[in-house]
Amino acid sequence: MVPMATVTIGVDLGGTKIQTVALVDGEVVGQARHATPQTDAQAVMDEIVAAAREALGAAGTRGGDVRAIGIGTPGTVDPATGNVANSSNVAGFLHEVPLGSTISAAFNGVPVIVDNDVRVAIMGEFRRGAGRPYRDLLGVFVGTGVGGGLIMGGTLYRGRGGAGEIGHTVVKPGGRRCVCGMRGCLEAYAGRQSIEQVARRRAAAGTHTMLFKIMEAKGRDRVTSSVVADALERGDELTHRLISEAVDALGLAIANAQNLLDLEAIIVGGGLGDRLGEPFVRQVERAMFPHLHLPERPPVMLGTELGDLSGGVGAAVVAGG
Amino acid sequence: MVPMATVTIGVDLGGTKIQTVALVDGEVVGQARHATPQTDAQAVMDEIVAAAREALGAAGTRGGDVRAIGIGTPGTVDPATGNVANSSNVAGFLHEVPLGSTISAAFNGVPVIVDNDVRVAIMGEFRRGAGRPYRDLLGVFVGTGVGGGLIMGGTLYRGRGGAGEIGHTVVKPGGRRCVCGMRGCLEAYAGRQSIEQVARRRAAAGTHTMLFKIMEAKGRDRVTSSVVADALERGDELTHRLISEAVDALGLAIANAQNLLDLEAIIVGGGLGDRLGEPFVRQVERAMFPHLHLPERPPVMLGTELGDLSGGVGAAVVAGG
Numbered sequence: 282m283v284p285m286a287t288v289t290i291g292v293d294l295g296g297t298k299i300q301t302v303a304l305v306d307g308e309v310v311g312q313a314r315h316a317t318p319q320t321d322a323q324a325v326m327d328e329i330v331a332a333a334r335e336a337l338g339a340a341g342t343r344g345g346d347v348r349a350i351g352i353g354t355p356g357t358v359d360p361a362t363g364n365v366a367n368s369s370n371v372a373g374f375l376h377e378v379p380l381g382s383t384i385s386a387a388f389n390g391v392p393v394i395v396d397n398d399v400r401v402a403i404m405g406e407f408r409r410g411a412g413r414p415y416r417d418l419l420g421v422f423v424g425t426g427v428g429g430g431l432i433m434g435g436t437l438y439r440g441r442g443g444a445g446e447i448g449h450t451v452v453k454p455g456g457r458r459c460v461c462g463m464r465g466c467l468e469a470y471a472g473r474q475s476i477e478q479v480a481r482r483r484a485a486a487g488t489h490t491m492l493f494k495i496m497e498a499k500g501r502d503r504v505t506s507s508v509v510a511d512a513l514e515r516g517d518e519l520t521h522r523l524i525s526e527a528v529d530a531l532g533l534a535i536a537n538a539q540n541l542l543d544l545e546a547i548i549v550g551g552g553l554g555d556r557l558g559e560p561f562v563r564q565v566e567r568a569m570f571p572h573l574h575l576p577e578r579p580p581v582m583l584g585t586e587l588g589d590l591s592g593g594v595g596a597a598v599v600a601g602g
Numbered sequence: 603m604v605p606m607a608t609v610t611i612g613v614d615l616g617g618t619k620i621q622t623v624a625l626v627d628g629e630v631v632g633q634a635r636h637a638t639p640q641t642d643a644q645a646v647m648d649e650i651v652a653a654a655r656e657a658l659g660a661a662g663t664r665g666g667d668v669r670a671i672g673i674g675t676p677g678t679v680d681p682a683t684g685n686v687a688n689s690s691n692v693a694g695f696l697h698e699v700p701l702g703s704t705i706s707a708a709f710n711g712v713p714v715i716v717d718n719d720v721r722v723a724i725m726g727e728f729r730r731g732a733g734r735p736y737r738d739l740l741g742v743f744v745g746t747g748v749g750g751g752l753i754m755g756g757t758l759y760r761g762r763g764g765a766g767e768i769g770h771t772v773v774k775p776g777g778r779r780c781v782c783g784m785r786g787c788l789e790a791y792a793g794r795q796s797i798e799q800v801a802r803r804r805a806a807a808g809t810h811t812m813l814f815k816i817m818e819a820k821g822r823d824r825v826t827s828s829v830v831a832d833a834l835e836r837g838d839e840l841t842h843r844l845i846s847e848a849v850d851a852l853g854l855a856i857a858n859a860q861n862l863l864d865l866e867a868i869i870v871g872g873g874l875g876d877r878l879g880e881p882f883v884r885q886v887e888r889a890m891f892p893h894l895h896l897p898e899r900p901p902v903m904l905g906t907e908l909g910d911l912s913g914g915v916g917a918a919v920v921a922g923g
Contacts, residue, residue: 417761429862433754440738440864441899449895450858453775461895537771538862541750543761574770574782578762 286345289602290333291405292352292384293398293592296370296425299329301336302593303344304602307409309594311340322373326380330387350384350393351600353401353592363395370425394600398592399445403430404437405595406548410586415545418580419538421447421531422551422591424506426460427468433542447538448472452530470530473553476523477504483519490519506556513557528561532568540574550585559584607666610923611654612726613673613705614719614913617691617746620650622657623914624665625923628730630915632661643694647701651708671705671714672921674722674913684716691746715921719913720766724751725758726916727869731907736866739901740859742768742852743872743912745827747781748789754863768859769793773851791851794874797844798825804840811840827877834878849882853889861895871906880905 286305293300296317303311313335318324329352337344356368363381368374385393403420406412412420416435422428427448431438438444448468449461456465460474469475484490495515496508512520535547549562566582573579585591607626614621617638624632634656639645650673658665677689684702689695706714724741727733733741737756743749748769752759759765769789770782777786781795790796805811816836817829833841856868870883887903894900906912 431862433759438754438863441866442864443896443899444862444864446861446864446895450861451854451893454773454854454893463893463895533772533775537858540767540771541752541765541859541862542759543763543765543767545762572772572775572784574767574784575764578764 286343287348288337288340288344288346289597289600290336290347290350290388291593291595291597291600291602292329292333292350293401293590293596294325294329294352294354294371295398295592296355299325299332300589300593301329301332302590302597303336303340304594304597305340305343305345307602309590310343311336311338312590312593313339317371319372322371322378325372325374326378326383326387329384333384333388347388347391349391349600349602350388351401351596351598351602352380352384352393352395353398353596353599354380354395355398358395358397360394360396363393365395392600394596396596396599399428400430400437400439401595401599402428402550402591403432403445403548403595404598405587405591405593406550406585407432407437408598409594410591411548411583412546415581417542417544418546418548419447419535419542419544420548420550421535421554423471423473423527423531423549423554424552425474426472427531428551431542447534450534450537452533467530467534471527471553473504473506473509476509476527480504480519480523488519491515491517492520506553509553510556524557524561528564528568531565532570533572535565536569536572539569539580540572543575544580546581546583548583548585550588550591552589555585555588607664608669609658609661609665609667610918610921611657611668611671611709612914612916612918612921612923613650613654613671614722614911614917615646615650615673615675615692616719616913617676620646620653621910621914622650622653623911623918624657624661625915625918626661626664626666628923630911631664632657632659633911633914634660638692640693643692643699646693646695647699647704647708650705654705654709668709668712670712670921670923671709672722672917672919672923673701673705673714673716674719674917674920675701675716676719679716679718681715681717684714686716713921715917717917717920720749721751721758721760722916722920723749723871723912724753724766724869724916725919726908726912726914727871727906728753728758729919730915731912732869732904733867736902738863738865739867739869740768740856740863740865741869741871742856742875744792744794744848744852744870744875745873746795747793748852749872752863768855771855771858773854788851788855792848792874794825794827794830797830797848801825801840801844809840812836812838813841827874830874831877845878849885849889852886853891854893856886857890857893860890860901861893864896865901867902867904869904869906871909871912873910876906876909
C-alpha cells in the first residue's frame with residue numbers, strides 16, 4: 282500500500298477572490314479560485330472551505346491528507362486565536378471573525394495558521410519564488426493599495442506587528458491625500474484605487490481619457506489592473522501620466538528603504554505590479570537609481586515568480602508547507 | 603592576592619577628537635579625550651594609543667589587564683583585517699590604514715575589533731544606555747552629518763554592510779544638494795555642516811544673523827553645535843529657521859523609517875542632537891507625528907543616555923566589554 286501524501290492548504294483571502302492552493306513537498310499540486318461572497322462572514326468562510334476542497338480535489342492522486350491550513354487575510358490578525366477584524370474589504374470582516382477555528386472545524390480540527398495577506402505573500406516569494414536566493418529582501422505589492430513585507434536575516438520581520446507599511450511612507454510631504462488620512466503616501470500615488478480616484482477627478486474636470494470607456498467595454502465597474510494595462514497599450518495620455526507618477530513614487534520610496542536597510546533584493550508584485558510585469562519593474566528600478574545612496578551596489582529588482590499565487594503559496598508555507 | 607580586573611578599552615575616533623573609555627564589568631572606570639592629530643595616519647594611531655593608556659591610567663586601581671580593544675571609526679572598515687579606508691575626516695585615513703593590527707601591536711597583541719563609528723554608537727546606547735529596554739530600535743546621530751544605526755530583534759542589523767543610512771534617505775525630492783551628490787537628503791537639512799553652508803550662503807546674500815559673530819566670539823572657525831545652541835538661545839532668526847527645517851526633515855525621515863519598521867524606540871543623539879538635548883528630541887517627535895501610519899502606537903523617542911561616550915562605550919561593547 283502506497284502511503285498517502287500529506288497536503289498543506291494555502292488560502293489567499295481577498296476582497297474579490299479567494300485563491301487556494303494544495304502543496305505537497307513544496308509543490309503546487311492543485312488550486313482553485315472562487316469569487317469572495319459579498320454578503321456576510323459565514324458565507325465567506327463557507328466559500329473558503331469550498332475553495333480549499335476544490336484545490337484538494339484538483340490535486341487528484343497527487344493529493345492526500347490535509348495536515349495544516351494557512352490563511353492570508355487583510356485586516357488585523359490575532360495570531361494566538363486566528364481571529365480577524367478590521368478588514369473593510371471582506372464582507373462581514375469589519376468586526377471580529379473566528380476565521381481560524383471555523384476553518385479548522387470544517388477540516389476535522391487540523392491546525393490553521395492565520396496571518397496578514399501581504400506578509401504571507403512575501404513569505405511565498407521568499408521561500409518558493411523569486412526571493413529564494415536572498416536573506417534580506419523587501420516585497421512591494423502594488424494592488425488596490427500598496428503593501429509591503431520585509432525578510433531580514435532570513436526571517437519575516439514584524440516589528441511590533443505592523444512592519445512593512447512602505448505604502449504609507451511619505452514620498453511627497455503635503456501631497457495627495459491618502460485613504461489612510463495622511464498626505465503624500467506612496468499608496469496615494471501608486472495604489473490602483475487612488476489612481477482610479479484621481480483619474481475620475483481629472484476626467485470630470487475635462488481631461489480627455491479612454492480609461493473609463495475601456496472599463497465599460499470590458500464590463501467592469503472599476504479601473505482594474507487589466508483596464509490600466511489596456512489604456513497604457515492604447516497610448517492613453519492620462520493613464521501614462523498617472524503610471525509615471527506611480528513609478529516615480531515607487532522609485533523614491535524603495536530607494537529610501539534601500540538606503541536605510543541595504544537589502545539584497547526588492548520584489549515588485551501585487552495585482553497591478555504583476556499585470557504590468559517586467560517593463561514596470563524596470564521603470565521602477567530606473568526611478569529608484571537617482572535616489573540610491575550606494576548606486577554602485579543597487580539591490581536586485583525582480584518581479585514575482587508566483588504571480589497571483591504568491592499569497593496562497595505563502596499561506597501554505599507559513600503553515601509549514 | 604586580589605586578582606586584577608580585566609578591562610576592555612573602547613575608542614571613538616572622530617575627525618576632531620579621540621574619546622577613549624576603560625570598561626570593567628560594563629562600567630566606565632576611566633576615560634580620556636585627545637584632539638585628533640591633523641597630520642598623518644601614524645600620528646593619529648599614536649594618539650589613539652596614548653588616549654587608551656590615559657583612560658587605563660585614569661581607572662587606577664579599578665583597572666587591570668586589557669583583554670580587548672574596540673574602535674569605532676568613520677570610513678570603510680574591513681572587519682576581517684581591521685583595516686580602514688575612505689575616511690575624509692581623519693588625517694591620512696583616505697587610503698587604507700592598518701588600524702586594528704597597529705593598535706593591537708601596541709598592546710601586546712590583544713584582540714582589536716574595528717567597526718563603523720555610528721554602528722558602534724548605537725550598540726553603546728542599546729547595551730549600556732537609553733536603548734536597554736528595547737529590541738527593535740533606530741539610532742539617529744545628528745552631528746557633522748547624519749548617521750544611523752539599526753538594532754533589529756536584539757542584534758545590530760548591517761544589511762550588506764551599509765545599512766542605517768537614514769541621513770541619505772530623501773526627504774525632499776529635488777531639494778537641497780547633499781555632500782553625497784544627491785538632492786534632498788535628510789543630511790542636507792539636518793547635518794551641522796550643511797546647516798553651516800546654507801547659513802553662510804544666506805548671510806552672504808544679505809540675511810541678518812548673529813551666527814558667525816557668535817562663532818568668532820567663541821574663537822571657532824566653524825559653526826559648532828554649541829555655536830548653534832547659543833544662537834538659538836539668543837533668538838537668532840536664521841538659526842531658528844534652519845533648525846526648524848532640520849527638525850521637519852528629521853520628523854519625516856524618522857516617521858518613514860517607523861512606518862516601514864514599526865520599531866519600539868528611536869534614539870536621537872550625535873554632537874548637535876546631544877547639545878540641543880531634550881527640547882530638540884521633543885520637537886523632532888512632534889514633527890514626526892503627522893507622518894506616522896500608526897499614530898496611536900508611536901515609537902518611544904529618547905535622547906542618548908551616554909551622550910558623547912556612546913561611541914566609546916559602544917566600541918568597548920562591540921569588543922565584548
